[in-house]
Amino acid sequence: MVGELEFERPVVQLRNKIAELKEFTKSADVDLSSEIEKLELRLEKLEKDIYENIKPWDRVQIARHPNRPTTLDYIAHLFDGFFECHGDRAFGDDEAIVGGVAKFRGLPVTVIGHQRGKDTKENIRRNFGMPHPEGYRKALRLMKQADKFNRPIICFIDTKGAYPGKAAEERGQSEAIARNLFEMAGFNVPVICIVIGEGGSGGALALGVGNRMYMLENSTYSVISPEGAAAILWKDSSLAKKAAESMKITAPDLKELGIIDDIIPEIKGGAHKDVKGQAEEIDLFLKKSLKELLELSKEELVADRYNRFRTIGEYSFLKDYISI
């Protein structure tokens, strides 16, 4: 099988062995059906063991899987009549972010998301899904338009991070991200954010100030990549695996920390194994959250977003403190 990951190798090996045996019984005159049956039972147990106890680092690998479905893959399955809108009206069109209008079950919505490429050529065009300021400004333009026409906003988050480069700095990468956080706080429409792959730091958060936050089971969301964290903390980026484990970046971690509302279950072994099936899972969550949020007034929606982010953070007070 193409693109299998290391942690699932035992499953793949066993599955291959069973297939081999089945093939063998066809050609040779031996009855191995009881053995095959035993092995299949073992496979079932092994799958359960492995896929239900995926380690953080393995989740990082799934989130980065080259065949992992992208924003446009999900858009094609979830929405009707998607109309892509280009450009920030100021500098350029950043293809690392896609956005446009569409209908979700008949309801007009604005959909925006980071977009990785499927191959090298597309990745170069889309800058590996790492946006420049014009990408964030396009997203903001489309969100403002959604606000004007009273359309819910749905954001798919999937980026290693905002692009770190000279041109990006010159055009105000920080301002572009900051502006999105600021403006997203004030929209009078429901905003739903779903991390579908990697949620890389500020570049992810710039599409992430929502009334609802969901993560696909094998996606990650963190302040920095595990490699980056390892380099800063231990001056050794090869300790990324260790960093991934200690930084709490997986969906179950963020659920536990109360950052996200829910985990969207993934197809066994990762979303890349069945895009359509995965889209159906996402559909359930979109449906549920939109139904709830459309009940809220404009003021309630803004207040809801405020409260959600206002309450994040942990602290305590000392009784004996040093006074100045």
Add this chain to the structure above:
Amino acid sequence: MLKELFTKNTHKKKKYATIPTEAAKNDVPEGIMTKCPSCKTIMYTKELNKNLKVCLHCGFHFAMNAKERIVSFLDEGSFEEINENMVSENPLNFPDYLEKVEKDRQKTKINEAVVTGCGSVNGNKIALAIMDSTFRMGSMGSVVGEKITRAIEKADEMSIPFIIFTASGGARMQEGVLSLMQMAKTSVALKRFSDNGGLIISIMTHPTTGGVSASFASLGDYNFAEPGALIGFAGRRVIEQSIREELPEDFQTAEFLLKHGQLDAIISRPDLIDKITNLLEIHQPGGEIEW
């Protein structure tokens, strides 16, 4: 052997480059056949018209006048014109101005450089303004500004989307600063309409320049353009002479603008009705939601 090659060349008969004359460039009987200025293919005018005036060979978009646009874009028989009888004055007593306007009226069989009214696209009611570059190069004077403003107000009054097809060389010189102020007039009308939740769609066609590109043409919730359309503020020659720099080949084309973030999309004519219908339906209030 190398030498041979050279000698052979010198023995060759002298060749002269031929430069086609103006007459040769358009050496096709007028009316029956049309030659594509882009790929030079000659085709039946009838077939070209049937294909929405898009070259059957290379996809070049020939200019469309207002009438052709109405017929090709709106539902049959749905168009109702408004303010069709509004005509220009000569506020600056500009020599020969009204004569020129009158001549264009006779030539184009429309009264001004914009036709406005209401109609429907696949049943979706809209107010629209269609500029016509065959009338005074689609230039904007008081009448063009006023008719567009009234069309916007009509859309506002009826709570329907406003669609504008732009084609203009810019402000009309003969009306001076009054023309300039039409930019502001149309823009304030659009702002009020937009604040009331109105949907504005701008479709820029060849050419959209000067004061028109710097006002309502760029103010759509959605800005589209036809392939290859020239869109810009200052003309190419003016820029080249002032910055003394050669400009890229595709400078100020629709494709150039898309790359630089100014357009939502380029829509070719055969796709226009479907794409606009899709957009209008997304903006239609009160649809059924299938939970």
